[in-house]
Amino acid sequence: MADNERTRAAEQPGTLADSIRASGLKVTAPRLAVLRVLDQAPHSTAERLFATVRAELPGTSLQAVYGVLAAFTGAGIARKIEPAGSPALFERQVGDNHHHIVCTRCGAVHDVDCAVGEAPCLTPSNTAGFTVHTAEVTYWGLCPDCQAAISSTSSSPSPLLNKGAQ
Amino acid sequence: MADNERTRAAEQPGTLADSIRASGLKVTAPRLAVLRVLDQAPHSTAERLFATVRAELPGTSLQAVYGVLAAFTGAGIARKIEPAGSPALFERQVGDNHHHIVCTRCGAVHDVDCAVGEAPCLTPSNTAGFTVHTAEVTYWGLCPDCQAAISSTSSSPSPLLNKGAQ
DNA sequence: TGCAATGTTTTGATTCAATCAAAACAACTG
DNA sequence: CAGTTGTTTTGATTGAATCAAAACATTGCA
16 A cells, blocks of 8 residues: 555545544544545445445455444434335435435435425324334336336346335 | 154144245245244344244354345345444334434334325435435434433443444 | 146245443543 | 554355245134
8 A cells, every 4th residue: 555545534625534533433534435425425335335434545354344333323423224125325424304215116216395384294193102203205116217217128127126006 | 853843834823924934935844933022022133033934943044044035135024224333223114114223332123104104305406316215213322221321320331333323 | 626837935044233341451530 | 654543355254034946734624
């Protein structure tokens, strides 16, 4: 590793390093790299982040990425989402309480704003004595590309997931 | 296996075998056993179902349980739910579109009726071109037991999952 | 009632995602 | 600039689920 690339941390311009430091974490090259990729490609798996990070920081290990992500989610600057049938995805934590829509054919994920300003069906009717802290909505459907692919070819859809009828 | 226990399928009284046959599947002892346990203990993992089924049907393998569950979900008489941080859970498919509330401390799962008769926030505001088929709501909170456990002991909650702030 | 065809279950191996533990190492504090 | 704390690496391991092929049972049909 020529000239210790892994230690070049503090020389970043601004915001990324700042938001890491602001959350009480030490600033390191792997963390900067992961946060940058998280920004450029939200809803990435740990493996995908690893592949991209490794391109610019060859010494990085997959376990380091997992470690960085654990630190980020613990510190509240990243969020882990786990759609059924998919490995965990990560995105930078943003203030709003948005949800996700997942394509059942290709797995593409997009953000969806919460329908009403104040969370709508976040207060279930019968909580069975539970105290509710969070409500999480996942929408399942077809992304534009897969709609086109299905309507043009008459081949079988080969769905990524087999959700029960709603 | 004395007198071929595994083949005693058709002699069940009624409803279980009927609902298997009604969905176009062959009736077998492992399927009857899995469906019975699914009825008695909803929200069970495959492993848990396997342990219970094996008690009454010793020759059954874990893979058989997975196979039965795949057949059931494919035929629409069982539903697979996959809460973040937990292995997949299974329940008998019922007509209503209910959701689930999960205890972040002990993992207990309960059913929650959809707040309004017609699904409320099942129509997101910006679908980004997606066609929405299903909306899935998961509530996270504390079950009554864990609320009591936390307020009585001042020990650390040791949460099962670390959800981001909502 | 018995036979054949189809579909299910078993057996064994394998994949994928994620986590654990300890040693080597680097970032921040003073 | 040195020490302390915390991070990263290395290597192994777990857990959940899936795959493939052979053995077997259920159902429909004669």
